[in-house]
Amino acid sequence: MELLTLLERCQISFGAKADRLRRMLGAGFPVPTAYVISDADCTAADPDALADEVRELMTTVFSGSPVVVRSSSADEDTPLASAAGVYESYLNRRTPDEVLGALRLCRQSALSADADAYRDMHGATERAPMSVLIQKMVACETSGVLYTRNPVAENATMLVESSQGLGTKVVAGLGAQDRYTLSRAGGTASPEPGWTVPEGGLHTALRTLGLMLEAEFGRPQDVEWGLSEGRLYVFQSRDVVAKRVTPPLRATRPETLGASAAALVISPGYGIGTPVERGNGPALPGQVVVLDAMPTASELANLQDAAALILRVGNTLSHSAALTRELAIPAVLISGPEAIPGSGGPLLVDGVNGRVVRLLDLPPVDRKKAIFAAMRHAGLRGTSGHHYQGRYETVLFDPVLQDRVRWYLRDGGVETVDRVQRILPFDDPDRTYCGISARIQSTADTCRVQFKRANLLPDRPFRFDEEVHVHTESEDAGAELLRGLHYVGRPAQERRIGIAEVEDVRLQFNSWPGAGQSYLGLESEHPEQVEKFLIACDVPVSECAPLDGKDLFEMLGLGLDSLRFRGNS
Structure with missing residues (x-):
């Protein structure tokens, strides 16, 4: 045979699926007999010659045995993209005509809506070469x-x-x-x-x-x-293939063996939002979409910004579940008689512990932790308008040492950008403290909601701050988002900030109204860069401290209210 190649002799150009099956067969794994036709031969082959070879194959090697016709595209089964279930397979084909028809349909599936959507999700613009496997069916x-x-x-x-x-x-x-x-x-x-x-x-x-x-x-x-x-x-x-999104809170995911019918995890992660039944258009951030069946690739393209998915039918190792995990969309299965929690605000879809609960039913501290976990997950997976950053931060209070830093910046020609930032703090009604904050920050040209968690590092002059910024069109839009999460607005605040960037270190000189002094925050993704910068400024690292907002206000002798500059409304 010239067009059909025995699996043992296929090449890497025949696609990862065929190549992996060849490797497994050579290593002694129990792989059924198969032949492969390359993309080039599928495209250029004389139809009659291909029909003759398929007829010969089905009357000799596979005589009396049905076969499965499967794709082996260059863009599936790779370390970065599984394309699980995106291309069609055709089972139980017994005659040459059935095999030829399945071969054509298999290749045509590369032009389907699911294939187009999957390529778009991975930034591909053209169809990849598709070879086809004809394999003995077991x-x-x-x-x-x-x-x-x-x-x-x-x-x-x-x-x-x-x-x-x-x-x-x-x-x-x-x-x-x-x-x-x-x-x-x-x-x-x-x-x-x-x-x-x-x-x-x-x-x-x-x-x-x-x-x-x-x-x-x-x-x-x-x-x-x-x-x-x-x-x-x-x-x-x-x-x-799955995005690695580590849980921000200590948690052990449950064993799936014997898991509750109402709490089977399909895709790990956290999401908070209002439950909505699946519609026709794209899901919006802040929506928990309820589905009666597992989504196809083209449906997932419209669900990328959903806060989470609740499925009424499905299972963890399906093709659709694999694609959902590739996108890191939190998803759980509710298949038992238990209903989705009733009305009363947004739901927490906890795809780590395997549960769906009303956000308002959580105690205040747990609610804050859940909100941050959901926002963190949204930022890490790239939900529209959400940005995550994790940085090491330390604070310098000594005014003499702050001046040394200013002199170093001036000598190096580094400009400091000065502005007044308006802050609208939000908190739970009881104002419980747990190192997690939420507030709206706006300057003349930007507005964002900041969710922040300060993590103290024992015996180190740094803390590790995790922040998620949700960009909004206005303060009113940000306030609507926070009130929907059961936060309550506090009196507005203002501060003057002077910002500079030096060698991956962000500097922020902060002055609050009524405070006798300013302080300098230094932050970077790499703490050694901060230490290197301080040494260059002749500032001992030991003079810095990992203070959070609560400690800073106490040292400044300020309350949380009435922090407005004179003359501002």
């Missing part, structure tokens, strides 16, 4: 998906979802009959000869398969497998 009694690293837990487990038959329900997001975790602890056992599975030995065989595939490819794997007549088969193994 009649499975049980099949499913194995993740060698549990995608919704932080413990050292694997996660398996399976169903009877071909397992199409699992990858399609229609639910799984079985869901369980496997331990990663201990060494890798050798598989049974021929990858046979003794009675009761499926869990052991899957664990062995997962650890061996992870060792082969060097990264956590998303594996599609099947069990037929006592033998284990592997149909696909690709790198797990």
Whole structure:
């Protein structure tokens, strides 16, 4: 055959899926027999010649056996993009005409709305070359998906979802009959000869398969497998693709085995917003979208800015769930008789602990922590209008040493930009303190809501500040956002700030009305840069302190109210 290439002889240009199957076959993994036709040959081949080769294949190698026709595009199954479920596969094709028809449809799926949306989400503008696999179909009694690293837990487990038959329900997001975790602890056992599975030995065989595939490819794997007549088969193994968004609060994600029907995590993270049923247009920031089915790639393109998703049908290892995790959209499944919490303000979708609760039902401190966690997650995943930054910060109070810094800046020709900043603080009605604040900051040309968490670092002259800035069109828009989160506005404040940037260090000289002195805040993503700058200014680092806002106001002898400059309304 000139157009159809035996899997063992295919090249990397035939796509990652085919190349990985070739590698697995060469390493002794139980991969069904397959042939591949390259994108170039699909495009240029004489239709009659291709038909003749497919006819020969189906009457010789695959005589009496159905086949599956699958994509092997250059932009799927890569370390940065899985394209899980974006391109079509066609099962149970038995005749040459059925195979040729499936081959055409498979390639046409590269032009679908889902494929266009997925490429757009990853910044691609052109269709990638698509080769096609024709693979012997295995009649499975049980099949499913194995993740060698549990995608919704932080413990050292694997996660398996399976169903009877071909397992199409699992990858399609229609639910799984079985869901369980496997331990990663201990060494890798050798598989049974021929990858046979003794009675009761499926869990052991899957664990062995997962650890061996992870060792082969060097990264956590998303594996599609099947069990037929006592033998284990592997149909696909690709790198797990997901944004790493670490939880800002200590939490242990629950084991999915035996998890509550109302609290199954699909995609980790935190989101807060008003619940809305799925509409036709793009979701807005601050909306928790309720779905009756798992979203397709084109639907996910419209859900990128949603605060979170609540699903009534779905499962964790489906193709759709994988794409949702690629976008880091928090998502949980509510499939039991429990209803979504009733009206009364926004909901917290906690895709770390696996729960959906009304924000107002949380105690004040927990509410503040939840709000910051949700805003932090939105900033890290790039929700429109949200920006996250984490910086090390320290404060210099000594006025003589502040002057040294000013002289150093002048000698270096570094300009300080002076402005008056208007601040509208917001807090819970009881004004509980926990190191987390929310306020509107506006100058002449910008307005933003700032959510901030100060983390003190023991025995160090720095604290680590995490901030999320939500840009708004006006103070009224910012106030509406904060009041919707059950915050209450406090009296307006003002301060004069002088800002300079030097070698990745941001300097901010702060003067509050009524204060006898100013102070200097120094911040950077790299604390050693701050220390280097201070040494250059002949300022001892020991003169700095990791003071938060509460400590600063106490040292300045100021209350939180009536901080306005004279003459300002």
